[in-house]
Amino acid sequence: MAIRYETGSTYFPGYETAESVIEYLSADEVARRSLKNRRELSLLEIPSVMRVACILAERTRKPDIWIRSAVTTLDRFAREVCDGDLEAALKAGQADPLTAELLNQKYLQLHQDLTSVQLAALILGPKLWWTFHGVDVPWVKQFTTVPRPHIANSKKGDFDPVVRLLMLSLVGTGLDFEELEKIKVKDSGSLDIDGNIVENPYSDPLVLQFETSEGPRITFLGEEAREALHQQLAIRNPKSEDPLFADAADFKRFMEHAATRAESIIETVNGVNSTLCKTVGDFFLEWGIPGRNFWKENGLTRPED
Numbered sequence: 554m555a556i557r558y559e560t561g562s563t564y565f566p567g568y569e570t571a572e573s574v575i576e577y578l579s580a581d582e583v584a585r586r587s588l589k590n591r592r593e594l595s596l597l598e599i600p601s602v603m604r605v606a607c608i609l610a611e612r613t614r615k616p617d618i619w620i621r622s623a624v625t626t627l628d629r630f631a632r633e634v635c636d637g638d639l640e641a642a643l644k645a646g647q648a649d650p651l652t653a654e655l656l657n658q659k660y661l662q663l664h665q666d667l668t669s670v671q672l673a674a675l676i677l678g679p680k681l682w683w684t685f686h687g688v689d690v691p692w693v694k695q696f697t698t699v700p701r702p703h704i705a706n707s708k709k710g711d712f713d714p715v716v717r718l719l720m721l722s723l724v725g726t727g728l729d730f731e732e733l734e735k736i737k738v739k740d741s742g743s744l745d746i747d748g749n750i751v752e753n754p755y756s757d758p759l760v761l762q763f764e765t766s767e768g769p770r771i772t773f774l775g776e777e778a779r780e781a782l783h784q785q786l787a788i789r790n791p792k793s794e795d796p797l798f799a800d801a802a803d804f805k806r807f808m809e810h811a812a813t814r815a816e817s818i819i820e821t822v823n824g825v826n827s828t829l830c831k832t833v834g835d836f837f838l839e840w841g842i843p844g845r846n847f848w849k850e851n852g853l854t855r856p857e858d
Contacts, residue, residue, distance in 0.1 A: 556583050556610055557767060580607035587620040593628045601643055602627055605682050608748040614770040615727050626678030634660045639682075646688045653688045661696045672696045673776035677758055684744055692743035694757045715799050718785055719811040721778035722798060728772060730808045732763050734801075739793040744771075754786055754797065761797075 555577040578586070581597075584606035588594040596602045605623055610616045627639070634656050635642040646653030657679055661672060676695065683690045722733055740762040742753035750762045750771065759774040759782070774782065782798065789800065799807050 556580055556616075558583055558586070558616075580610040583607075583610035583616055584620055587617040588624060591621070591625075593621075593624045596624055596628055596631075596639075599639055601639060601682065601686055605678070605685055608685055609681075612748045612771045614765060614772065618725075619773065622674060623678035623681050626675055627682055629675070630656075630660055630679045630682075633663055643682075643686055643688075646683060647686065650689050653683045653690050657683075657690060657695060665696075669696070669780075670776045673758060673779075677773070680758065681744070685746055685748065687746050692753070692756045692758065713807065714781065715785060715803070715807045716811045718778060718781040719798060719807055721781055722774060724778070725775045726761065726772045726778075728761070728763065730812070733798050734796065734804050734808070736761055736763055736797045737793070738791050738795055738797050741774075741797050752793065755783060 556579070558576045558578045559574070581603060584597055584603060585594065587606070587610075588597065597606060602624060605627070606620045609619045609623060613619050631637055631639045631642075642652075642656060646656070657676060660679065661676060664672060664675060667675070680690055680692065684692075719730070719733060722728065723730075728736075738754050739752045740750065741756070741759055742751045743756040743758075744760055745751050748771075750760055757779065759779045760771050761774055762769050762771050764770075785799075789795075791797070791800075795801075796804065798804070
């Protein structure tokens with residue numbers, strides 16, 4: 554199957570945007586391009602790892618990030634808990650799924666100092682790897698961390714939790730508001746051995762399926778967004794055919810609020826960035842480049858003199 558593969562760079566508004574190049578490639582070629590010039594490229598020589606990369610290439614709209622995330626965490630998983638032998642670990646897990654679960658737990662326990670977001674990213678590759686090879690590992694949260702207040706929780710109390718959910722759901726998924734609005738509860742869940750979605754909105758990691766002009770594609774909801782979504786699901790208790798993120802009658806209002814808040818944040822960040830750049834520039838205009846007076850202040854002769 555030929556996969557639509559788009560390359561190109563997007564810069565900040567006001568700057569030139571590089572023209573995208575669209576190619577149609579095989580899944581294994583997409584996998585290799587996603588890991589080009591990276592050490593983990595060699596892992597694609599392992600058939601079980603290549604299968605994970607190929608399924609992601611076929612099922613995700615922007616496969617590069619997910620292939621890199623899955624393969625790099627698998628590389629770490631192999632080195633830290635599998636003695637560098639993924640194939641041997643896979644055979645053991647296929648013979649006894651409890652072995653797979655124990656290896657996952659050991660992997661996570663080595664990194665209990667990490668945040669929940671980091672731990673969720675760390676276990677993504679192994680969970681996909683086991684699942685795509687017929688090992689029934691639970692797609693549930695396997696770690697606990699100390700809750701931390703989020704920067705988006707306004708002290709004024711004017712930050713709606715659904716608005717926060719929508720904003721978090723845009724980050725990392727590659728989705729836009731229109732796509733979020735169309736996703737139903739039945740479009741969320743875990744994956745089966747072939748990468749098809751299995752409905753379960755409380756899955757961890759949580760996969761979202763959405764329609765594109767080339768057919769259904771998937772993405773993964775970030776850990777903070779996933780936890781925020783589960784809090785809302787407990788309140789709304791929607792059915793399989795209901796919208797996932799917010800009730801249809803309220804979505805537009807929440808979306809407009811989220812868009813306004815996002816624009817405000819962008820303007821603030823742009824202002825801080827501009828001030829920082831100007832301050833640094835003014836400093837160097839007055840004092841010169843770093844080390845300019847080193848030779849003079851230390852009574853030394855410059856090499857070029």
